Amino acid sequence: VEGVSRDSQAHLNLAHQMHIPTVISFLNTGGISKDDELLDICLQEMNELLSECGWGEETTPIIVGDAQKALNYRGTNITSSQWQPIVDLIFAMNRKMPAPVDTAHLPLIMPIHEIVEAAKDQVSIRGEIVQGQLAVGQAVDIVGKGDRIKTRVLSTKENEVSVESEPDWLSVGQVLCPPKTIKSHSELTALVYLLTQEESGTHIPLIENDRPDIYLWGIDMPAHLKLPSGLSLITPGDYAHVTLTLDLPLAMEVGTRFEVKKMGSRIGLGVVTGME
Numbered sequence: 243v244e245g246v247s248r249d250s251q252a253h254l255n256l257a258h259q260m261h262i263p264t265v266i267s268f269l270n271t272g273g274i275s276k277d278d279e280l281l282d283i284c285l286q287e288m289n290e291l292l293s294e295c296g297w298g299e300e301t302t303p304i305i306v307g308d309a310q311k312a313l314n315y316r317g318t319n320i321t322s323s324q325w326q327p328i329v330d331l332i333f334a335m336n337r338k339m340p341a342p343v344d345t346a347h348l349p350l351i352m353p354i355h356e357i358v359e360a361a362k363d364q365v366s367i368r369g370e371i372v373q374g375q376l377a378v379g380q381a382v383d384i385v386g387k388g389d390r391i392k393t394r395v396l397s398t399k400e401n402e403v404s405v406e407s408e409p410d411w412l413s414v415g416q417v418l419c420p421p422k423t424i425k426s427h428s429e430l431t432a433l434v435y436l437l438t439q440e441e442s443g444t445h446i447p448l449i450e451n452d453r454p455d456i457y458l459w460g461i462d463m464p465a466h467l468k469l470p471s472g473l474s475l476i477t478p479g480d481y482a483h484v485t486l487t488l489d490l491p492l493a494m495e496v497g498t499r500f501e502v503k504k505m506g507s508r509i510g511l512g513v514v515t516g517m518e
Contacts, residue, residue, distance in 0.1 A: 246287050256481050258295035259433050260513060264338050265297055267304045268331055281306065303338060305331045350374030350382065351493075352418040353459035358402060360409035367412060368402050369460075376403065376418070385493040386416035386426050386459065415461035417493040426491035429518035434502055435481040436510040442478070446509045448502070449475045456488060457501040457508070464489045476510075483515065 257265060267288055271281065285304060292302045307327020315324035356368040376382075376398055382405070384391040391411055396404040403418070417424065439445045448454060450469045455462040468485040469476070476482050494514050502510035 246284075246291055251291060252480075254291060254295050256433075256435060258297075259481070259483075263301065263340060265292065265302045266331070266334050266338060267292070267302065268309070268327075269304055269306045270309045271306060272308065272310070301338060303334045305334060307331075345373040346375055348373040349420050349423055350376060350418060351424070352376065352403070354384075354412060354414055354416045354418070355460045356414065357412060360412075363406060363408070364396060364404055365407045365409055365412050366402060366404045369418070370401055374420075381421055382418045383421050383423070384412060384416050384418055385424055387413060387490045387492070388426060389416070390426070392421065415459050415463070415492065417459055419493065424493045424495055425517075426493050427517040428488040428491040430486050430488075430494065430514050431516040431518075432484055432486060432500075432512045432514050433481060434476065434484050434510050434512040436476050436478045436502070437508070438479045442507065442509055444507045444509055445478055446504050446507065447475045447477045448484075448504075448510070452504075454509075455503040456486065456492075456512070457503050458492055458494070458498070462503060463492060478509070 254265065269281070269284060269288065285306070288304055289299065292299075305327055307330070308324070311324045312328050315322065317324075319325070320329055351372040351374060352369045353372065354367045354369050358366040358368050360366070376395060378395055378397060380395045382393060382395060384393060384405070384407070389411070391407060393406045396406060398404075405412075405418075434448070436446075436448065437444075448467060448469075450467070450473075452467040454465055454467060456465045457463075466487040468487075470483055473482060476484075494517065496514055496516065498514040500512050500514070501508050502512055
C-alpha cells in the first residue's frame with residue numbers, strides 16, 4: 243500500500259470530468275494487511291479524493307484485499323480468505339454499476355460512410371447505425387458540413403439505405419438522424435486526453451494553435467486548437483479542456499466522442515462538452 247498514486251488521481255479526475263456516475267476501487271494491501279493504522283490512513287485518503295471529485299460512499303465502494311494472494315491461490319473454494327476480496331469486488335460491480343443502455347432505444351444516429359449509387363431523386367448510402375433504429379418510410383434529416391436535408395427512407399438492406407435526395411446533396415461524414423434533433427457545429431469545447439506512447443505507439447504533444455485532425459463519423463476533419471489560459475501544451479498521458487474550430491461543421495451533441503489525429507496517427511481521444 244503506497245497511498246493514492248498520481249496516476250490514480252489523474253484517472254479519477256478524468257472520470258469525474260467525463261461524468262462517470264460510479265467508481266469501484268480496490269485497495270491492494272500488498273502483504274501488509276495486519277497494519278490496521280496504515281490501512282485506515284489509505285482508506286481515508288481514498289475517500290477524501292473520491293469526495294473531492296463529487297462521489298459519495300454510496301456510489302463508490304472500496305474493496306480491501308491482497309491481489310497477489312488472490313493470483314497465487316490454487317484452491318477451488320471461492321469463499322476462501324484469498325479469494326473473498328475478488329468475490330466482493332464482483333458483487334460490488336453487480337450492485338453498483340448501472341444497467342447498460344440499449345442503444346436501439348436511443349434517437350437514430352447513422353453516419354454516411356459511402357455513397358453507393360446515385361440516381362435522380364434517390365441516393366443509396368452505406369453506413370453503420372450507431373444508435374436507434376431505421377425503417378422504410380421514416381422521416382429523417384441528413385446533417386453535417388453545414389447542411390440539414392429533410393428526406394425519408396425509401397428502402398433498407400443490411401447497412402445500405404436509400405433516401406430521397408439529389409445526387410450532389412449527400413457526402414461521406416454527414417449523419418442520418420430524426421428530424422430537428424442533432425445540429426452541425428464548427429465551434430466546440432471538448433475534454434481531450436492524449437494517449438501515452440504505450441497506448442498509441444507515438445509520443446506527440448499538442449500545442450497552442452495546433453492543427454490536429456478530428457476523426458468523427460468516418461472522416462478526418464482539420465481543426466484549429468485553442469488551449470486554456472496558462473497552458474502551452476498537452477503532453478501524452480495528460481488531458482485538458484480545449485476549444486476546437488473545425489474547417490467544416492459536423493453533426494454533434496454534448497457527449498459525442500471523437501479521436502484526435504496528427505500526422506496520420508491517432509494520438510488522443512475526446513468528448514464534446516459544449517458547442518458554440
